[in-house]
Amino acid sequence: MATAVTHYTSYKARPFTREQREKTTILFGGLTWKHERLVQGVFNNLNYNARPLPNITRADLDAGKELIDTGACCPTIFTTGSLVNFLKSEVAVNGKQKTLDDYVFLTAGACGPCRFGQYHESYEMALDGMGLKDFRLFLLAQDQLDQAPEKGGGLEINMPLSLGIVWAILVGDILTDMEYLTRPYEVTPGQTDQVMKESADYLFEVFQNRPVRSNKYGMLAWHFMSSYFADALRVVRKKFDAIEVDRLQVKPKVKITGEFWLQTHEGDGNYNIKRWLESEGSEVMPPPVAVWLGYLLHTPLWRLSAKPNIDRKIRMKMAMIRGLEKLYVGTYNRFRKALGNVPHELPDQEELKELASPFFHHELRGGEGHMLIGKALHAHLHKHANMTCELSPYSCMPNTMSQGAMANVLGRHPDLLYAPIEIKGDAEVHALSRCQMILTEAKKRSQAEFVEAMAKTGLTLERIRQIEEKHPKVKKATYRVPHHGYASTAANYALHLASL
Ligand code: SF4
Numbered sequence: 001m002a003t004a005v006t007h008y009t010s011y012k013a014r015p016f017t018r019e020q021r022e023k024t025t026i027l028f029g030g031l032t033w034k035h036e037r038l039v040q041g042v043f044n045n046l047n048y049n050a051r052p053l054p055n056i057t058r059a060d061l062d063a064g065k066e067l068i069d070t071g072a073c074c075p076t077i078f079t080t081g082s083l084v085n086f087l088k089s090e091v092a093v094n095g096k097q098k099t100l101d102d103y104v105f106l107t108a109g110a111c112g113p114c115r116f117g118q119y120h121e122s123y124e125m126a127l128d129g130m131g132l133k134d135f136r137l138f139l140l141a142q143d144q145l146d147q148a149p150e151k152g153g154g155l156e157i158n159m160p161l162s163l164g165i166v167w168a169i170l171v172g173d174i175l176t177d178m179e180y181l182t183r184p185y186e187v188t189p190g191q192t193d194q195v196m197k198e199s200a201d202y203l204f205e206v207f208q209n210r211p212v213r214s215n216k217y218g219m220l221a222w223h224f225m226s227s228y229f230a231d232a233l234r235v236v237r238k239k240f241d242a243i244e245v246d247r248l249q250v251k252p253k254v255k256i257t258g259e260f261w262l263q264t265h266e267g268d269g270n271y272n273i274k275r276w277l278e279s280e281g282s283e284v285m286p287p288p289v290a291v292w293l294g295y296l297l298h299t300p301l302w303r304l305s306a307k308p309n310i311d312r313k314i315r316m317k318m319a320m321i322r323g324l325e326k327l328y329v330g331t332y333n334r335f336r337k338a339l340g341n342v343p344h345e346l347p348d349q350e351e352l353k354e355l356a357s358p359f360f361h362h363e364l365r366g367g368e369g370h371m372l373i374g375k376a377l378h379a380h381l382h383k384h385a386n387m388t389c390e391l392s393p394y395s396c397m398p399n400t401m402s403q404g405a406m407a408n409v410l411g412r413h414p415d416l417l418y419a420p421i422e423i424k425g426d427a428e429v430h431a432l433s434r435c436q437m438i439l440t441e442a443k444k445r446s447q448a449e450f451v452e453a454m455a456k457t458g459l460t461l462e463r464i465r466q467i468e469e470k471h472p473k474v475k476k477a478t479y480r481v482p483h484h485g486y487a488s489t490a491a492n493y494a495l496h497l498a499s500l
Pocket of ligand 1: 260
């Protein structure tokens with residue numbers, strides 16, 4: 001007897017209608033709390049109710065493991081578990097139907113060799129397992145600013161929304177950079193965190209009140225030309241001005257690289273490693289999300305320039321991408337300038353490619369691809385960091401490839417201090433102790449740099465402190481210390497003070 005076959009059908013979200021918009025909340029996540037707060041402002045600006053999912057916890061790993069395939073990479077497990085736990089708690093309080101009606105989830109998506117292209121399938125599998133198959137998920141394609149309205153018209157992924165999210169990411173990056181440059185040196189413990197909270201709340205309002213234009217090209221032009229966000233960052237600068245720092249504390253500088261989600265995340269998902277590094281006496285260089293967006297913007301140029309016939313149409317397209325790229329980097333630099341040029345510059349995409357090219361081909365996509373190698377070398381060769389801590393997810397194929405290439409990099413650059421940390425979510429002691437071993441060496445290097453810099457100044461520490469007292473502005477968090485060829489802040493600062 002023939003058995004009935006149930007064919008696989010891909011997930012199709014129930015419609016989210018325009019009329020449901022007022023009563024529905026859009027859930028999202030995957031960035032830091034600062035970025036998410038600003039993105040929430042963007043949603044509110046366009047009359048959506050939105051809220052970020054609670055920050056990832058260890059319990060999310062367990063929930064994710066229960067419901068999706070066991071070979072999934074750890075970011076997929078954590079983020080799926082986070083949605084699962086949120087929905088479970090809502091169902092427990094409000095019941096299933098109300099949860100299905102009250103929320104939709106928006107997540108970034110893409111296609112490519114890594115699981116990022118399949119996140120939504122993991123979410124679907126988990127929802128099915130929870131008996132919430134009717135829950136609505138929508139994808140924000142990371143390479144399309146202007147998508148067709150989602151079924152029902154309740155959510156329009158259009159230029160005002162996408163531009164708002166991109167600008168929220170840029171501003172969130174600048175703010176995060178200020179945080180990590182300041183907190184390790186703050187004189188009053190907790191002041192940076194307080195200013196960060198005030199600044200994020202203030203910028204939330206700024207995004208919430210952003211002027212919106214009906215013409216999408218007008219909207220694009222306004223974002224590039226207007227001083228609206230730079231002015232807001234000047235207000236934030238005043239808040240940071242109030243923080244006194246002591247940059248003569250010798251601390252190794254640790255650059256964070258690795259898989260996109262793990263390196264960006266701040267919480268249990270990566271053992272809170274950035275805070276842990278700070279508690280161990282380091283200064284952390286967090287990875288800006290803007291580098292990833294810059295990569296997405298730049299890579300079409302490589303594909304176009306590799307075409308056998310470069311005709312006028314292709315040349316025009318390339319010129320347009322270059323122009324957009326200039327505007328993008330220029331915008332980021334305007335934001336940096338509003339904060340006294342203290343936040344770090346974005347690395348040049350061509351330079352990252354060139355640095356990585358002997359070890360990893362730039363067309364090998366997935367994960368961070370060649371950027372993982374390019375960034376480690378960039379920080380090392382330009383003396384921007386004493387050490388690189390690379391966060392590698394358990395069960396991540398693209399990252400495993402990049403990490404494998406790093407073995408060759410280390411063979412050619414044996415003095416590059418590199419700590420590849422595999423993150424499974426449940427092996428914290430192992431991961432942190434591995435990082436600590438390399439950190440011990442980085443501490444020695446930062447101490448040696450300081451001794452050498454002090455010798456160059458020919459001054460005593462007491463005299464350097466006197467110079468510092470004479471120039472109170474140098475003790476502000478917003479004072480820019482020029483790079484004098486050392487990775488650690490204290491060494492550059494000592495040389496700078498000697499030159500005043
Ligand atoms: S890069 Fe690796 S960890 Fe990140 S989504 Fe892709 S497969 Fe998962």
